[in-house]
Amino acid sequence: MNFDDTPQEAAFRETARKWIAANAPREFEQELSKSSLGRIRLAKHDMVEVGKTWQKKKFEDNWACLHWPRDYGGRGATPIERVIWQQEEGVYGKLTQPFQIGEGMCGPTVMAWGSEDAKRRYLPKLASGEEIWCQLFSEPSAGSDVAGLRTRAEKQGDNWIVNGQKIWTSGAHYSDYGLLIARTDPNVPKHKGLTMFFLEMKSPGVEVRPIKQANGMQEFNEVYFTDVVIPDSQRLGAVGEGWSVSLTTLMNERMSIGARLATGVPEMFEFCSNLMLEDGLAIDDPAVRSKLASWAVKSSGLKYTSYRAISALSKGERPGPENSIGKLVSGMMLQDIATYAMDLQGAAGVLTGSDEETVQGQFQQMLLSSPSMRIAGGTDEILRNIIAERVLGLPGDIRVDKDVPYNKIPTKGR
Amino acid sequence: MNFDFSDDQKQLRDQARKFLAEKCSPKAVRVVLDGKAPYDKELWKGLAEMGFLGVAIPEEFGGAGAGHLELCVIAEEMGRANAPVPFSSTVYLAAEALLIAGSDAQKKKWLPAIASGEAIGTLALFEGKGNPSPKNVKLTAANGALNGVKKPVADGAIADFAVVAARTGSSGRDSDISLFLVDLKAAGTEVKSLTNLDPTRGQAEITFKDCKAEPLGGAGEGWSILTEVLDRAAVLCAFEQVGGADRALEMGRDYALDRIAFGRQIGSFQAIKHMLADMYVSATLARSNSYYGAWALSTNAAELPEAAAAARISATQAFQHCAKNNIQVHGGMGFTWEFDCHMYYRRANAMALGLGSLTYWEDQLIDRMRKKNAA
Numbered sequence: 001m002n003f004d005d006t007p008q009e010a011a012f013r014e015t016a017r018k019w020i021a022a023n024a025p026r027e028f029e030q031e032l033s034k035s036s037l038g039r040i041r042l043a044k045h046d047m048v049e050v051g052k053t054w055q056k057k058k059f060e061d062n063w064a065c066l067h068w069p070r071d072y073g074g075r076g077a078t079p080i081e082r083v084i085w086q087q088e089e090g091v092y093g094k095l096t097q098p099f100q101i102g103e104g105m106c107g108p109t110v111m112a113w114g115s116e117d118a119k120r121r122y123l124p125k126l127a128s129g130e131e132i133w134c135q136l137f138s139e140p141s142a143g144s145d146v147a148g149l150r151t152r153a154e155k156q157g158d159n160w161i162v163n164g165q166k167i168w169t170s171g172a173h174y175s176d177y178g179l180l181i182a183r184t185d186p187n188v189p190k191h192k193g194l195t196m197f198f199l200e201m202k203s204p205g206v207e208v209r210p211i212k213q214a215n216g217m218q219e220f221n222e223v224y225f226t227d228v229v230i231p232d233s234q235r236l237g238a239v240g241e242g243w244s245v246s247l248t249t250l251m252n253e254r255m256s257i258g259a260r261l262a263t264g265v266p267e268m269f270e271f272c273s274n275l276m277l278e279d280g281l282a283i284d285d286p287a288v289r290s291k292l293a294s295w296a297v298k299s300s301g302l303k304y305t306s307y308r309a310i311s312a313l314s315k316g317e318r319p320g321p322e323n324s325i326g327k328l329v330s331g332m333m334l335q336d337i338a339t340y341a342m343d344l345q346g347a348a349g350v351l352t353g354s355d356e357e358t359v360q361g362q363f364q365q366m367l368l369s370s371p372s373m374r375i376a377g378g379t380d381e382i383l384r385n386i387i388a389e390r391v392l393g394l395p396g397d398i399r400v401d402k403d404v405p406y407n408k409i410p411t412k413g414r
Numbered sequence: 415m416n417f418d419f420s421d422d423q424k425q426l427r428d429q430a431r432k433f434l435a436e437k438c439s440p441k442a443v444r445v446v447l448d449g450k451a452p453y454d455k456e457l458w459k460g461l462a463e464m465g466f467l468g469v470a471i472p473e474e475f476g477g478a479g480a481g482h483l484e485l486c487v488i489a490e491e492m493g494r495a496n497a498p499v500p501f502s503s504t505v506y507l508a509a510e511a512l513l514i515a516g517s518d519a520q521k522k523k524w525l526p527a528i529a530s531g532e533a534i535g536t537l538a539l540f541e542g543k544g545n546p547s548p549k550n551v552k553l554t555a556a557n558g559a560l561n562g563v564k565k566p567v568a569d570g571a572i573a574d575f576a577v578v579a580a581r582t583g584s585s586g587r588d589s590d591i592s593l594f595l596v597d598l599k600a601a602g603t604e605v606k607s608l609t610n611l612d613p614t615r616g617q618a619e620i621t622f623k624d625c626k627a628e629p630l631g632g633a634g635e636g637w638s639i640l641t642e643v644l645d646r647a648a649v650l651c652a653f654e655q656v657g658g659a660d661r662a663l664e665m666g667r668d669y670a671l672d673r674i675a676f677g678r679q680i681g682s683f684q685a686i687k688h689m690l691a692d693m694y695v696s697a698t699l700a701r702s703n704s705y706y707g708a709w710a711l712s713t714n715a716a717e718l719p720e721a722a723a724a725a726r727i728s729a730t731q732a733f734q735h736c737a738k739n740n741i742q743v744h745g746g747m748g749f750t751w752e753f754d755c756h757m758y759y760r761r762a763n764a765m766a767l768g769l770g771s772l773t774y775w776e777d778q779l780i781d782r783m784r785k786k787n788a789a
Binding site for chain 2: 325394
């Protein structure tokens with residue numbers, strides 16, 4: 001048992017480290033190092049533009065999408081090399097946020113289901129950051145049950161005409177392409193009537209509207225489709241095979257291995273170490289210590305769970321299912337920590353302004369943002385189902401809509 | 415990075431699991447549970463023959479000379495099997511105290527006897543209510559004689575010798591405490607068995623009356639030695655707890671697959687699935703924290719105090735959580751004596767207290783994290 005690199009890993013790390021030292025945009029280092037939840041913002045620069053410059057630089061020296069084949073803009077790197085790169089890229093990795101959906105989900109789907117021409121045309125430009133992709137799956141009435149989606153695509157000659165609405169689309173407003181799943185046959189059971197496409201986001205009839213979220217911010221969009229024309233050549237997989245195609249996308253969801261999930265623990269530890277209560281420092285209070293310790297061991301447990309996965313990759317093995325617990329644990333913890341930090345502030349905890357007493361309102365922001373962590377990318381409940389079914393081998397849910405044609409499934413509860 | 419046990423260590427785990435499946439079935443555990451024997455003597459002999467008792471004891475003292483990582487994998491299997499033997503008292507506490515502080519003669523006398531299964535050892539620290547603290551040690555040592563009462567002493571009624579914490583000063587500092595070795599078969603001790611939560615692991619009260627004792631380690635070094643012993647034991651116990659948590663989770667999972675209610679497997683209800691998923695989460699966090707503890711223990715790293723406290727807390731929480739919800743998944747049957755669920759529930763809650771309570775270790779962890787942050 002040790003935490004050391006193999007000689008090859010150490011050599012790769014050294015190469016990566018040298019390149020990053022010579023090329024990273026240091027002027028943003030400090031701003032990026034500040035802990036933050038959700039979208040990254042830069043005070044004086046456009047995050048997407050800065051991100052594109054960094055991505056382009058990486059691409060030119062083969063450091064972009066490094067686990068992809070060289071022919072499609074990658075480096076042909078091994079999974080462990082990808083983890084090492086992420087570790088070394090450190091805070092600059094935050095600049096890749098606009099490209100993560102493309103690299104993690106859309107790209108792999110095009111790679112698995114696209115024609116050779118499509119792969120050579122789209123993947124290198126996705127890798128270089130020149131073209132940004134978004135993913136158009138969720139709908140207002142199809143969230144966890146995404147196969148229940150309603151957006152229609154109807155065949156007209158060599159084209160498809162799309163009408164409907166998507167929601168929770170990150171980056172739709174700056175994306176060039178979108179991966180779209182739509183219903184092409186409502187007369188068959190829901191999973192069988194879907195087809196996958198990709199389209200230009202600038203196509204006529206596509207309208208992107210930002211969503212004002214519960215925390216007051218705008219990070220996601222709604223996308224409306226009105227008679228949008230998509231050529232049949234932009235179909236991925238066979239007609240009616242969209243569900244299988246979407247599984248490729250979802251299976252490739254950005255591996256959380258090596259990427260540290262925010263837990264709120266370091267912020268909470270620091271806060272309690274400095275906060276004066278009536279009887280002294282908060283961290284000397286037994287009740288505070290007990291809670292803090294329980295959160296600390298969850299946080300360290302997640303860290304060492306990811307180390308176990310990295311070790312498996314290092315040996316060329318597939319990591320076990322342990323990593324599936326990450327978001328489930330960290331999402332709930334953020335919410336609990338925020339609530340307790342505010343409780344310690346007493347009546348002043350209600351204030352969201354940027355005064356010193358409430359540490360610049362960071363826990364208030366955490367409280368308001370944390371519900372999304374428990375929903376986005378699989379709700380806590382869906383994640384528990386996944387663990388129960390795929391890890392523990394328990395039976396799937398009994399599905400009352402399984403063999404029912406889509407257009408016969410009830411759409412209202414009452 | 416190689417944050418995993420080696421193939422040899424995994425082989426040893428398989429070997430231990432196979433051995434215990436054969437020699438330590440729930441039926442065998444029940445002989446002790448039902449009070450028909452104080453511990454499983456046959457199993458103890460078998461563990462010695464397999465070399466498991468002395469796995470971390472150097473060869474020159476009759477052990478296998480392997481190491482603490484090997485001991486961790488065996489500990490996990492002991493926990494999984496709920497083994498009714500004085501393994502943790504003898505191997506994690508008494509043997510480790512001897513390895514840390516024993517003189518050559520003391521090691522030569524006791525370590526080979528531990529490895530061969532001839533001697534059972536324990537640590538006599540507690541004196542009634544309270545957590546590990548120099549303040550709570552009232553038993554006195556003067557002129558090589560001990561006077562006072564220790565309770566609870568794990569496996570005290572079957573132990574051949576004990577490491578005893580005694581007060582040798584009254585300055586109010588840690589250096590008031592010294593450790594002593596006591597041969598419990600000699601005169602000056604009176605041992606009384608106490609009933610306890612987990613009958614598969616006995617507890618006793620030991621009264622020392624002008625009892626002859628030899629010092630273990632230097633005078634006034636008792637507390638610093640004890641702190642290290644408890645840290646090591648915290649990691650090793652964490653592996654037992656992880657083994658127990660995993661077994662409780664498996665039992666719950668298996669029952670959820672077998673049991674039919676409302677015309678379907680109860681494991682198809684989300685209320686049950688989510689309960690089992692949460693058990694998996696806590697068992698996984700505990701395992702990962704324990705691996706880090708194992709690394710710190712086996713490399714004698716400066717991180718051991720923090721790693722041991724984290725492993726202890728995480729594993730205690732996981733075992734309690736899994737044992738409790740395993741009963742819940744079983745419903746009424748889980749509350750019968752006949753089903754094995756309560757054996758893990760008892761063990762989980764007894765282990766949660768054995769080295770000091772959860773609150774105590776939470777307190778320790780925060781102190782240790784602060785110390786690290788300050789450094």
